[in-house]
Amino acid sequence: MMNPQVHFLLNKALESLGNSNLDSAELYLNQASKLQAHNPHVLGLLGIVYTQRGNYPDALKFLNDSLRILPKNPLTLSNLGNVYASLKNFENAIEFYKKSIKVNPNYVEAWSNVGNALQEIDCFEEAITHYDKALSLRPDFAEAWSNKGNALQALKRFEEAVIHYDKALSLNPNYAEAWSNKGNALQELKRLDEAIAHYDKALSLKPSYLKGYIGKGNTLVELKRFEEAVIYYDKALEFKPDYAEAHSAKGNALYELKLFDAAIDHHNKALKLKPDYAAGWINKGVTVNELGDYDEAIVCFSQALNLKPDVFWVDGYLIHAKMKICNWSELSTHLESISEKIMGNQKVIRPFALLSLVDDPVLHKKAAHTYVQYYFSSNSELGSIPKYSKKERLRIAYFSPDFRTHPVSHLTSELFELHDRSRFEVIAFSLQKTPPGDQMNVRLRNVFDHFIEVNQLSDLEVAKLARHLEIDIAIDLAGHTQHSRGGIFSYRAAPIQVNWLGYPGTTGIKFIDYLVADRTIIPISEQHMYSEKIAHLPNTYMVDDSKRTPSDRIFTREECGLPRNRFIYCCFNNDFKFNPFILDCWARILLATQNSVLWISENNRNFQKNILAEFENRDIEPSRIIFAGRVDSMGDYLARYRLADLFLDTYPYGAHTTAIDSLKAGVPILTLMGQSFASRVAASLLNTIGLGELITFSQEEYEALAIDFAMAPNKLEDVKLKLRDNLQITPLFNTSLFAKNLEAIYLKMYDHYQLDLEPNHISCD
Known part of the structure; x- marks a missing residue:
C-alpha cells in the first residue's frame, strides 16, 4: 500500500508537471523518494521530469528502474518510447510504444506516438494506419488528426491533408500547430495567399511558434517576396538563435536576392x-x-x-x-x-x-x-482556360530568364524584330532581373511590343497576367535550364504552350503542348520519345541573329598562344560537356596527328588543371592543350574562331550556339550524332548548311575523319570553300526565312486550337 504522504506528494508533482513547473515537480518527487525509495510511480515521474529537461541519461535510468519494479506499466513503457524518440532512436521508440500497446491495446497516445515515430523514418503509410487506430479509439483526438494530415502531406496527398487539418481545427480552433500544418499543405497546393493567412492565424495563437515563421517565410519565397521572407526567418531566429533550419532557409532567400556571401x-x-x-x-x-x-x-x-x-x-x-x-x-x-x-x-x-x-x-x-x-503537377486553381475568340493578330509571348547578354538572346534577338506585326503581337515575359546597363537587354526592350518584368511575381500571378492579356501562344525559352519557371505553365498561362530553343530535350510536362524541332533532331519515327507533340520546322530548329557577325580584327596565332605551323583543332563548349569518352577520342586523334594542338575554352581553373592531367594520362603533352581566354566583344569572339582549322564536337551533349558560331566564322565542325536531342544539334546545322559529310555516326568514323582532315589539308580546304559558299545560299543564317517558317508553325498550332482539335504533330513543309 502506498504511503499517504507519498500519495500526496505524487499528486503535487503531477500538478506541477501540468503547469510545466519542473523544479517544483522534482522537489516533490525527491521528497517522496526519501519516504519510499523504490516506488515505481515516483521513479516513473522522475523519468518524465528528466525527459522534459532534456537529461536523457537520467530519464532512461529512472524509467528503467521503474520498469524493473512494475514491468507492465504501459505509461512507463510509452515514456521510454518518448525518450528514445527525443534521442532520434526511432526504432527503439517504436519498440517501446508497441510494448505499451500490447499491455493496453486501448492506449490512444501510444498508437499516435507510433505514428509519429514512423513518420520520422519515412514510413508514412504505416504511420497512417496507427493514427487511424488512435482515432477509432478517440475520434476527438485533434493531435492525431493533425499528425495524420502531416503523413498525408508527406505522401503528397495534400487535399486529403487539408481535410484532416480542418477536422483537427474543428475540434480545437486554437490549435496553432494545425493552422501552421494546414498552411504547409496550402503552400504545396499553390494556394499561397490562403497559406499566408493560416500561418498568421497560427502565430497569433502562438507567437513563439517557430515553424509558423519558417512556413510563412517559405511561402513568401514562393511568392518571390524574398525581402519579406528574410524578415520572418529573422523573427524565428529572435526566438531561437540556434535554429539551424531558419538559418538555412534565410540563406536560401539571400541566395535568391543574389547576396551570396551573406x-x-x-x-x-x-x-x-x-x-x-x-x-x-x-x-x-x-x-x-x-x-x-x-x-x-x-x-x-x-x-x-x-x-x-x-x-x-x-x-x-x-x-x-x-x-x-x-x-x-x-x-x-x-x-x-x-x-x-x-x-x-x-x-x-x-x-x-x-x-x-x-x-x-x-x-x-x-x-x-x-x-x-x-x-509542377498541373495546378487547378485558375481552372480550365477559357476559349479565346479568334484574333486578327495573334498574341504570342516569349518567357525567358535570359533577356540579357546570353546565348539564347544572341540567337533570337533579330527574330523578335522580324516577326510580322500585321499578324503577331509579340510580348516578352522577363523572368529574371537584368543587371543595369546590359546592352542586349536594352535592345530587347525596344524590340518587343510589350516587355514585362515578372521576376517579383509568383508563378500563379504570372499565369493570371498572361490570361488577363489573353496570350494565345506561350513559348518557354528556358525549359529545365537555370532560373526557368515551369510552374507558370502548370497553371495553363495560355491555351497553347510551346517548348523551344532554350532546353534541348523533352520537358516531360503534359501541359506543354508542342516542342519545336526539325527532322534531324527528332525524326518522325522517334516522336514518341517526347512528351510534347513535335512541331517540325523545314530546316533547322535553331535561329541566329544575322547582325551578329565576325569583326574585321585579324587575330594572330601568337597573341592567342597558338603555334604558328600546327593544325588547330578547337572546341569551345562548356566544361560539363567534356567526359572520358570524348577525351579518349581526342587523345587518339592527337596521337595520330603529331603536328596538331587542341584549343579549348578555359572554363574554370580546376577544369584546366584536371583536364590537363586527364590528357597526360592519355600520353598527351600539356603543351598541346591550349586554353582560350574570354573575349568581351562578340564580333572579336567570332573573328578569333578563324584561327582554328576544325571544331571537334563533344558527345553526347554537343555544340549548340558554339556550333552556330563556328560555322558563321567559316570553321567546319565535325560531329558525332547520337540518339538524343542534345547530341544532334550540330548535325541539324550541318544538314541545313549542306555539309552533311561532317556528320559521323560512330566513334571510329569520327576519329578517322578528324585525323584525315589534319593529314590532308586540301580536303579540309575544299570543305571550307563549300562552307563559305553555302553561308550565302543555304537557309541556316537566313533569319527572315526562319521567322516566316516559325510563324507558319504558330499559325498551324492556332488553327488546331480554333478548330477545337487536340495538339498533334505538325510541320510547315
Whole structure:
C-alpha cells in the first residue's frame, strides 16, 4: 500500500508537471523518494521530469528502474518510447510504444506516438494506419488528426491533408500547430495567399511558434517576396538563435536576392549548429556552386549524400559539379546507379544535368517526367482556360530568364524584330532581373511590343497576367535550364504552350503542348520519345541573329598562344560537356596527328588543371592543350574562331550556339550524332548548311575523319570553300526565312486550337 504522504506528494508533482513547473515537480518527487525509495510511480515521474529537461541519461535510468519494479506499466513503457524518440532512436521508440500497446491495446497516445515515430523514418503509410487506430479509439483526438494530415502531406496527398487539418481545427480552433500544418499543405497546393493567412492565424495563437515563421517565410519565397521572407526567418531566429533550419532557409532567400556571401554565412551557421543537416549541406552546395567554387560544392553534396543517401536530387547536383571540373572519379559507377534510380522513378537528378551524361532520350524523358511530377503537377486553381475568340493578330509571348547578354538572346534577338506585326503581337515575359546597363537587354526592350518584368511575381500571378492579356501562344525559352519557371505553365498561362530553343530535350510536362524541332533532331519515327507533340520546322530548329557577325580584327596565332605551323583543332563548349569518352577520342586523334594542338575554352581553373592531367594520362603533352581566354566583344569572339582549322564536337551533349558560331566564322565542325536531342544539334546545322559529310555516326568514323582532315589539308580546304559558299545560299543564317517558317508553325498550332482539335504533330513543309 502506498504511503499517504507519498500519495500526496505524487499528486503535487503531477500538478506541477501540468503547469510545466519542473523544479517544483522534482522537489516533490525527491521528497517522496526519501519516504519510499523504490516506488515505481515516483521513479516513473522522475523519468518524465528528466525527459522534459532534456537529461536523457537520467530519464532512461529512472524509467528503467521503474520498469524493473512494475514491468507492465504501459505509461512507463510509452515514456521510454518518448525518450528514445527525443534521442532520434526511432526504432527503439517504436519498440517501446508497441510494448505499451500490447499491455493496453486501448492506449490512444501510444498508437499516435507510433505514428509519429514512423513518420520520422519515412514510413508514412504505416504511420497512417496507427493514427487511424488512435482515432477509432478517440475520434476527438485533434493531435492525431493533425499528425495524420502531416503523413498525408508527406505522401503528397495534400487535399486529403487539408481535410484532416480542418477536422483537427474543428475540434480545437486554437490549435496553432494545425493552422501552421494546414498552411504547409496550402503552400504545396499553390494556394499561397490562403497559406499566408493560416500561418498568421497560427502565430497569433502562438507567437513563439517557430515553424509558423519558417512556413510563412517559405511561402513568401514562393511568392518571390524574398525581402519579406528574410524578415520572418529573422523573427524565428529572435526566438531561437540556434535554429539551424531558419538559418538555412534565410540563406536560401539571400541566395535568391543574389547576396551570396551573406547566404553562405547563414548556411555555415546552420551546419555548425546541425552538422547532420543534409538539406543544409545541399543549400550551401547550391550557393557555392553558383559562385563557381565547384570543389566546395562537391564537398557539400557528398556530405549530404553520406548523411541521407536517398535525399532528393543530390546525386545529380554532385555529378554535375564534378563534370564542371572534369572530376570523373567513379563516373561509370555513378551513371549506372543514377540510371537505375531514374527507371525506378526516384528523384535522383534534374533533367538538364542528365543531358551531358547519357545519350538516351527514353531516360531523358523518364527523368524529366519524375522531376515535373514532383515540382509542377498541373495546378487547378485558375481552372480550365477559357476559349479565346479568334484574333486578327495573334498574341504570342516569349518567357525567358535570359533577356540579357546570353546565348539564347544572341540567337533570337533579330527574330523578335522580324516577326510580322500585321499578324503577331509579340510580348516578352522577363523572368529574371537584368543587371543595369546590359546592352542586349536594352535592345530587347525596344524590340518587343510589350516587355514585362515578372521576376517579383509568383508563378500563379504570372499565369493570371498572361490570361488577363489573353496570350494565345506561350513559348518557354528556358525549359529545365537555370532560373526557368515551369510552374507558370502548370497553371495553363495560355491555351497553347510551346517548348523551344532554350532546353534541348523533352520537358516531360503534359501541359506543354508542342516542342519545336526539325527532322534531324527528332525524326518522325522517334516522336514518341517526347512528351510534347513535335512541331517540325523545314530546316533547322535553331535561329541566329544575322547582325551578329565576325569583326574585321585579324587575330594572330601568337597573341592567342597558338603555334604558328600546327593544325588547330578547337572546341569551345562548356566544361560539363567534356567526359572520358570524348577525351579518349581526342587523345587518339592527337596521337595520330603529331603536328596538331587542341584549343579549348578555359572554363574554370580546376577544369584546366584536371583536364590537363586527364590528357597526360592519355600520353598527351600539356603543351598541346591550349586554353582560350574570354573575349568581351562578340564580333572579336567570332573573328578569333578563324584561327582554328576544325571544331571537334563533344558527345553526347554537343555544340549548340558554339556550333552556330563556328560555322558563321567559316570553321567546319565535325560531329558525332547520337540518339538524343542534345547530341544532334550540330548535325541539324550541318544538314541545313549542306555539309552533311561532317556528320559521323560512330566513334571510329569520327576519329578517322578528324585525323584525315589534319593529314590532308586540301580536303579540309575544299570543305571550307563549300562552307563559305553555302553561308550565302543555304537557309541556316537566313533569319527572315526562319521567322516566316516559325510563324507558319504558330499559325498551324492556332488553327488546331480554333478548330477545337487536340495538339498533334505538325510541320510547315
